[in-house]
Amino acid sequence: MQFRDLRKQYQVLKTEMDQAMAEVLESAGYISGRQVTELEEALARYVGVKHCITCANGTDALTLALMSWGIGEGDAVFVPDFTFFSSAETVAYEGAVPVFTDILEDTFNMDPDSLERAVRAVLAEGKLTPKAVVTVDLFGLPADHDRIRQIADRYGLYILEDAAQGFGGTCQGRRAGSFGDIATTSFFPAKPLGCYGDGGAVFTDSDDWAALIRSLRIHGKGSDKYDNVRIGMNSRLDTLQAAVLLVKLKAFQKELTDTDAMAEKYAEGLKDCVKVPVIPEGCGSGWAQYSILLRNGEERDRVQAYLKANDVPSMIYYQRGMHQQTAFAGYCLYGETFPVTEEVCSRVLSLPLSPYLTAEDQGKVIRLIREAVTGSGV
Secondary structure, three states: OOOOOHHHHHHHHHHHHHHHHHHHHHHOOOEOOHHHHHHHHHHHHHHOOOEEEEEOOHHHHHHHHHHHOOOOOOEEEEEEOOOOOHHHHHHHHOOOEEEEEOEOOOOOOEOHHHHHHHHHHHHHHOOOEEEEEEEEOHHHOOOOHHHHHHHHHHHOOEEEEEOOOOOOOEEOOEEOOOOOOEEEEEOOOOOOOOOOOOOEEEEEOOHHHHHHHHHHOEOOEOOOOOOEOOOOOEOOOEHHHHHHHHHHHHHHHHHHHHHHHHHHHHHHHHOOOOEOOOOOOOEEOOOOOEEEEOOOHHHHHHHHHHHHHOOOOOEOOOOOOHHHOHHHOOOOOOOOOOHHHHHHHHHEEEEOOOOOOOHHHHHHHHHHHHHHHHOOOO
16 A cells, blocks of 8 residues: 555556657757646646746745745744744745744644734844745645735735645635745645656746746846846756646546545544544645544554554654754744644644545555554554
8 A cells, every 4th residue: 555656646647648758758858848838827727826937846936935025034934833844944044034833733724823923922022024924735725814814914924825735725716826925836746736756836926926936946047048137046847847747737636536535535434533634614625645633642653553564654744843843943932832733743643645545445544543543453
């Protein structure tokens, strides 16, 4: 059993995938080939924004967004404490200060009340200028963008939507990637829409930001790539990866429907013995992960060990919050505590999930978890 079965996906898409990659090889247009432009146009249509700018990876996508706003030394950027490291790493890399907020247990996403407390604390101290908030669409579910937008507008903050895990998620008829002033995503292979290596993209409705990001991603180019008008970076999506993603994008909506059905089966089979994900009314998840909460760390460890003993993979996302990372030791927490993050880190467990997970394998996962929780099989 695979945690996310990329081999099976390739076998299903093999004929079209092999043809798409062969076309790139035959053209020798490995950098900035037509498939890159086609992909950017298709992704912008899917998300529902004016501009999509592809780049080398999801981390660069976040960095490009921050660079386009001129965020740097003396600025505060608010980031959920429960997230992958790059959400905060890119802020620090640009010289700004990541200020952490707690999360909501039901959704794993940023707690708007914690956000507002953190903004007020930074303002009260007076040393940093609040500039932006990174809203992470964790595990596939969009954050509470309505409430976060109200807070951002009240304090004049940009919203950078980190949809690295959220691509395919929806809320109130809008797709992840359309909620931020700028949004980003990752095409890491294990993501819901993943390529065969690294890849990322930036989304925005702003013509000016889009033009600036296109310049920044290719060494700050001006009228051409040898006219360098600013300091940028080298972050392009390879044509081969674009070709892969074009094939996968065609299959994506069906895969998402199939994955959603599997998530419902997990919920039905496990809701009476573990805490299953909560999807708010009017929203849908892209299901980057299916993450449950056990009663405590001891139960989580017992369940994971039992799954491993029966050849079922599982993962812990994440074992510690950002404020507990060595790299952020000594950062000011502005009086904020993170009880939900710390509790979730001790209880969370992510289960195998993909459009190609068989009913038999999913039934085995459910049975084993129930046995481990009740103690009947341990």
